[in-house]
Amino acid sequence: MYEKISLAGDLGSGKSTVSSILIEQLGAEYYSTGAIVRSVAEKMGMSVVELNVYMETHPEIDTEIDNRLIELGDEDKPLIIDSRMAWHFTKGTFKVYLTVDLETSALRIMNANRKGEHAHTLAETIADTRGRRESEKKRYMTQYGVDIKDLTNYALVVDTTEATPIEVANCIVSSFNEWQANRDFCRAYLSSARLSFPDDAADSELVEEYAGRLELGEELPEIAVVESDGEFYIYSGAESALAYSFCGSTFVPCRIIKADISGRSFVKMKNSL
Numbered sequence: 001m002y003e004k005i006s007l008a009g010d011l012g013s014g015k016s017t018v019s020s021i022l023i024e025q026l027g028a029e030y031y032s033t034g035a036i037v038r039s040v041a042e043k044m045g046m047s048v049v050e051l052n053v054y055m056e057t058h059p060e061i062d063t064e065i066d067n068r069l070i071e072l073g074d075e076d077k078p079l080i081i082d083s084r085m086a087w088h089f090t091k092g093t094f095k096v097y098l099t100v101d102l103e104t105s106a107l108r109i110m111n112a113n114r115k116g117e118h119a120h121t122l123a124e125t126i127a128d129t130r131g132r133r134e135s136e137k138k139r140y141m142t143q144y145g146v147d148i149k150d151l152t153n154y155a156l157v158v159d160t161t162e163a164t165p166i167e168v169a170n171c172i173v174s175s176f177n178e179w180q181a182n183r184d185f186c187r188a189y190l191s192s193a194r195l196s197f198p199d200d201a202a203d204s205e206l207v208e209e210y211a212g213r214l215e216l217g218e219e220l221p222e223i224a225v226v227e228s229d230g231e232f233y234i235y236s237g238a239e240s241a242l243a244y245s246f247c248g249s250t251f252v253p254c255r256i257i258k259a260d261i262s263g264r265s266f267v268k269m270k271n272s273l
Contacts, residue, residue, distance in 0.1 A: 009098030012105030189251035210243035
């Protein structure tokens with residue numbers, strides 16, 4: 001049985017573009033539920049935003065899509081499945097989630113200029129994008145009892161905010177190879193600009209030491225991150241994260257965990273040293 005990759009992600013995170021690269025690199029076929037949803041919206045004379053709201057009370061559209069996702073699990077061919085719920089319905093997939101900050105998401109949606117998916121201004125598109133995210137989260141929680149925004153559901157999370165599509169695709173392929181050898185693989189690759197650090201002065205000498213170790217190709221202590229409402233907060237390993245950033249790494253490798261961060265104060269990187 002060929003391995004399959006299920007690709008979910010934020011609106012405007014670049015799933016379609018990255019998928020096209022993965023198809024070429026892996027020789028896989030492409031399946032997209034997003035294309036189906038856009039087609040249904042056009043046939044019904046709705047925007048995608050309006051259709052998402054409509055689908056909250058009309059589950060028959062989701063049911064048809066879900067049944068097809070289940071069938072894909074038995075197809076003996078390599079597949080890239082661009083779908084919010086393939087990680088849940090299609091058995092045995094490498095579960096990938098692409099994340100992007102909200103403003104970048106809205107800008108990409110506007111630049112793509114797909115009919116019915118954006119407003120006239122950036123502010124309006126950001127508001128629409130936020131609304132679509134909340135509508136989808138509500139719909140999937142109501143129908144399936146799962147939180148599609150819970151990033152601990154996925155084996156790999158990749159931040160596309162500052163990375164090129166080829167960098168994202170290469171990250172997925174290398175991680176996919178690791179996952180094939182070890183099914184317990186679980187990692188996130190985030191942009192340092194998305195990270196908030198504990199509001200404690202970092203150990204600058206330790207950061208310098210870690211940066212030197214990185215240049216020698218050595219591994220650093222693990223970085224644990226908590227995600228909340230699209231923001232990422234470093235729970236532990238701040239010095240490691242700063243070392244990656246100062247060495248100019250495209251991604252900061254992390255592990256996303258569930259932990260209580262209430263009562264803790266965080267700052268962005270520029271104020272962390």
